[in-house]
Amino acid sequence: MTWNEYIxxxxxxxALWLIGAWAGWKQKPLWAYVSTVIGILVFSAFILLMWIxxxxxxxxxMGETRLWYSFFIAxxxxxxxxxxxxxxxxxxxxxxxxxxxxxxxxxPEIHNKTLMPVLQSPWFSPHVIVYMFCYALxxxxxxxxxxxxxxxHLSSLQRQKTMYTCDNLISVGLSFMTxxxxxxxxxxxxxxxxxxxxxxxETWAAITWFAYLVYLHFxxxxxxxxxPALWIAIIAFLLLQICWWGINFLPSAHxxxxxxxxx
Amino acid sequence: xxxxxxKLREGFVIGLSLAGVGLVLQASVGxxxxxxxxxxxxxxxxxxxxxxxxxxxxxxxxVYLFRYLSTYSAAIPSLCCTIAxxxxxxxxxxxxxxxxxxxxxxxxxxxxxxxxxxxxTLILAQVVIKRLVRFHLSDIPFMLNHAGLLxxxxxxxxxxxxxxxxxMTILDAYPExxxxxxxxxxxxxxxxxxxxxxxxxxYPPQLVVTDNETGRPMTDEFIVIDSNSSVGHLNNLDxxxxxxxxxxxxxxxxxxxxxxSWKLSGAVTAVRVKTSLDGIEGWVSSGSYLFPAxxxxxxxxxxLTMLPREPKSxxxxxxxxxxxxxDTLATIEVNKPVTVxxxxxxxxxxxxxxxxxxxxxxxxxxxxxxxIFVYIGIGMMVVxxxxxxxxxxxxxxxxxxxxxxxx
Numbered sequence: 001m002t003w004n005e006y007i008x009x010x011x012x013x014x015a016l017w018l019i020g021a022w023a024g025w026k027q028k029p030l031w032a033y034v035s036t037v038i039g040i041l042v043f044s045a046f047i048l049l050m051w052i053x054x055x056x057x058x059x060x061x062m063g064e065t066r067l068w069y070s071f072f073i074a075x076x077x078x079x080x081x082x083x084x085x086x087x088x089x090x091x092x093x094x095x096x097x098x099x100x101x102x103x104x105x106x107x108p109e110i111h112n113k114t115l116m117p118v119l120q121s122p123w124f125s126p127h128v129i130v131y132m133f134c135y136a137l138x139x140x141x142x143x144x145x146x147x148x149x150x151x152x153h154l155s156s157l158q159r160q161k162t163m164y165t166c167d168n169l170i171s172v173g174l175s176f177m178t179x180x181x182x183x184x185x186x187x188x189x190x191x192x193x194x195x196x197x198x199x200x201x202e203t204w205a206a207i208t209w210f211a212y213l214v215y216l217h218f219x220x221x222x223x224x225x226x227x228p229a230l231w232i233a234i235i236a237f238l239l240l241q242i243c244w245w246g247i248n249f250l251p252s253a254h255x256x257x258x259x260x261x262x263x
Numbered sequence: 264x265x266x267x268x269x270k271l272r273e274g275f276v277i278g279l280s281l282a283g284v285g286l287v288l289q290a291s292v293g294x295x296x297x298x299x300x301x302x303x304x305x306x307x308x309x310x311x312x313x314x315x316x317x318x319x320x321x322x323x324x325x326v327y328l329f330r331y332l333s334t335y336s337a338a339i340p341s342l343c344c345t346i347a348x349x350x351x352x353x354x355x356x357x358x359x360x361x362x363x364x365x366x367x368x369x370x371x372x373x374x375x376x377x378x379x380x381x382x383x384t385l386i387l388a389q390v391v392i393k394r395l396v397r398f399h400l401s402d403i404p405f406m407l408n409h410a411g412l413l414x415x416x417x418x419x420x421x422x423x424x425x426x427x428x429x430x431m432t433i434l435d436a437y438p439e440x441x442x443x444x445x446x447x448x449x450x451x452x453x454x455x456x457x458x459x460x461x462x463x464x465x466y467p468p469q470l471v472v473t474d475n476e477t478g479r480p481m482t483d484e485f486i487v488i489d490s491n492s493s494v495g496h497l498n499n500l501d502x503x504x505x506x507x508x509x510x511x512x513x514x515x516x517x518x519x520x521x522x523x524s525w526k527l528s529g530a531v532t533a534v535r536v537k538t539s540l541d542g543i544e545g546w547v548s549s550g551s552y553l554f555p556a557x558x559x560x561x562x563x564x565x566x567l568t569m570l571p572r573e574p575k576s577x578x579x580x581x582x583x584x585x586x587x588x589x590d591t592l593a594t595i596e597v598n599k600p601v602t603v604x605x606x607x608x609x610x611x612x613x614x615x616x617x618x619x620x621x622x623x624x625x626x627x628x629x630x631x632x633x634x635i636f637v638y639i640g641i642g643m644m645v646v647x648x649x650x651x652x653x654x655x656x657x658x659x660x661x662x663x664x665x666x667x668x669x670x
Contacts, residue, residue, distance in 0.1 A: 217342065
């Protein structure tokens with residue numbers, strides 16, 4: 001099994017996930033579950049066959065790591081959908097999985113990219129996958145927030161209901177972010193000797209984390225004041241962008257140990 | 264303003280005043296020296312902090328400020344102030360040396376930064392005590408998140424002065440007892456370490472096409488040489504590896520350089536490459552501390568070059584002997600530290616100039632007696648985050664009755 005056969009597994013899996021997403025949106029849960037689960041099985045078959053042919057878990061290169069993103073995002077999306085029945089959840093997770101599938105199909109040369117020793121850790125994939133998932137959830141929350149900002153003619157009830165979607169996204173996102181950040185801390189202890197060294201990336205991770213905490217606390221203090229809360233959500237997402245990639249353009253970046261070029 | 268109940272505004276004024284006090288302290292007593300917090304002062308500080316928090320809680324009915332501390336109206340401005348000071352830290356390059364920017368380039372020793380975090384911790388402590396006093400099972404996620412963060416923050420801060428971090432360079436000639444800290448102070452350790460074997464595993468060699476003038480790769484593309492007959496396509500040219508020597512040394516011939524198998528310190532990796540250009544073939548090597556790199560000139564503008572080999576892993580096999588004479592054999596590599604007598608030993612570095620032929624290994628040794636408590640806090644937060652995911656819909660239920668105070 002090689003990357004040449006990837007497309008024959010990835011495309012059917014993606015199609016099945018998209019059918020599941022459509023069924024989830026149309027509130028046909030049985031179809032959503034069946035289609036998504038079969039999609040996951042097809043995708044995991046490729047990972048398994050790849051694993052057997054490589055004689056090691058496919059976790060070494062960036063391309064292989066992206067394989068797991070797609071896989072886990074589909075699984076986590078399904079779990080979150082099963083737990084809360086958000087109709088948008090499967091669309092969202094399928095889209096994320098699809099992005100990573102496309103990157104793997106379009107940029108095959110990265111499959112050979114080597115991983116420096118510090119990144120070769122069992123913490124690597126979960127840390128990055130969980131963060132990617134939380135970034136995605138916050139992205140969706142921001143879309144909802146901007147929608148609420150622009151749409152002036154919503155009824156008060158509609159407005160509140162949409163706001164709850166934003167709350168849920170941020171709340172789940174923050175849970176993932178907390179877990180991702182703490183896994184990063186435990187990994188840092190194993191790799192660099194300390195769990196929190198105030199490296200610029202860590203500092204920005206803390207800033208973003210606090211910013212989303214402000215959102216959740218503000219929502220509880222003033223549930224009726226939507227506008228300031230929406231602004232907080234948008235500002236928090238801007239801070240997240242600096243943490244994610246904007247940090248490379250800051251004067252503090254050159255002291256960071258998190259300077260892997262992980263395109 | 265200042266009419267009860269206090270709102271966000273009052274919280275921001277308190278936060279700003281605290282930063283002002285911090286600036287005065289910074290100007291008068293200078294930056295904070297964390298070393299004074301070393302054992303037993305940190306234990307005393309912990310006891311004082313706990314007592315103070317309990318006292319503040321008990322006088323909440325008498326003193327309005329104390330009552331205010333456990334409200335959302337106090338927590339949000341405190342979080343915002345924390346973001347503000349952390350934001351400055353995230354933008355300004357930090358230094359370990361003397362500050363040149365009035366202290367903001369050494370944020371961890373900057374009074375306004377530290378006071379802002381202390382305020383956040385005080386608020387966190389009040390909120391935790393308040394919930395603890397009238398604890399209900401449904402408070403478990405809340406307690407895990409808030410108490411976990413409180414424990415992790417307090418123990419990490421107080422424990423930082425007790426943390427020892429030293430480096431040790433080991434050789435196979437003799438065991439080493441001493442290590443140096445970042446100020447070049449020498450420390451005797453309760454055990455010795457001797458290097459038995461140091462090995463570097465490298466990724467397969469990679470060939471790129473480079474500019475003859477700058478020496479830089481022309482594109483991001485490269486060929487990985489993973490077997491004797493690797494083929495590849497770069498810069499509209501086909502390449503085929505004719506011969507691959509993992510360990511080799513150059514030998515001058517009458518007209519050219521030839522490589523032959525040779526496995527001693529300083530050996531290079533060399534490949535003989537045929538190209539689709541007529542008559543252009545020859546050796547390419549990455550070079551070592553002993554021999555220069557060899558490139559294959561393709562035309563007047565570009566050459567075929569082997570990139571420096573990237574380490575896949577580096578491993579020290581060591582013998583650790585404690586003062587009582589107990590010998591242990593251990594393997595230390597990046598991401599896989601070894602724990603001995605409360606010290607965690609990390610693979611840090613090697614002689615980079617010699618690469619895979621390095622004869623020394625650099626280890627980092629870290630002792631952090633407070634680590635276990637920080638981990639308890641972190642563990643509580645992880646479980647708290649998981650329970651928060653599971654009980655997510657509660658947010659909606661909380662929001663509907665438009666509750667205001669009392670987190």
